[in-house]
Amino acid sequence: MLYQIVADLVMLAHFGFTAFVTVGALLLLWRPWIAWIHLPAMLYGATIEFVGWTCPLTPLEQQLRRLGGEAGYSGGFLDHYLEPILYPPGWESVHTWLGVGVLVLNVLLYGLVVARLRRK
Numbered sequence: 001m002l003y004q005i006v007a008d009l010v011m012l013a014h015f016g017f018t019a020f021v022t023v024g025a026l027l028l029l030w031r032p033w034i035a036w037i038h039l040p041a042m043l044y045g046a047t048i049e050f051v052g053w054t055c056p057l058t059p060l061e062q063q064l065r066r067l068g069g070e071a072g073y074s075g076g077f078l079d080h081y082l083e084p085i086l087y088p089p090g091w092e093s094v095h096t097w098l099g100v101g102v103l104v105l106n107v108l109l110y111g112l113v114v115a116r117l118r119r120k
Contacts, residue, residue, distance in 0.1 A: 005069030010061040017057070020111060021045035025109035041107050049099030090097060 020027075022045075024038040048055055064072070 001068070003064045004070065007061050007064035007068060010057055010064060014055065014057045014061065017041070017055075018045070022105065025106050026112060028110070031100065032113070032117065035110075042102060046099045046102045049095045049097075049102065052095060059118040 020038065021042050024034070024041065027038065055067070069091045
């Protein structure tokens with residue numbers, strides 16, 4: 001039971017990191033210094049998608065699930081949790097588009113933040 005709870009916490013942390021990578025630039029409207037944390041995280045997240053790396057949280061969660069008596073899952077975190085929701089079966093270049101999407105969205109968000117900060 002403890003392994004399952006910790007695996008769920010790792011999954012939630014992974015979702016949180018993914019959300020931060022995707023739209024964390026919005027936090028700059030609140031605290032501009034967050035850019036020092038967000039930019040490296042966003043570049044790391046996009047690189048994972050472009051290069052095909054596996055985030056270290058994925059094997060950790062999978063191992064915890066196995067130790068907790070669950071089957072775990074194969075593939076990566078995004079493949080398992082988000083890809084079936086966001087993309088239809090058979091879409092071949094999902095990871096490339098995710099990486100491009102993260103970069104484009106964040107360029108737009110950083111542009112919004114810079115424009116707002118200049119108005120102040």
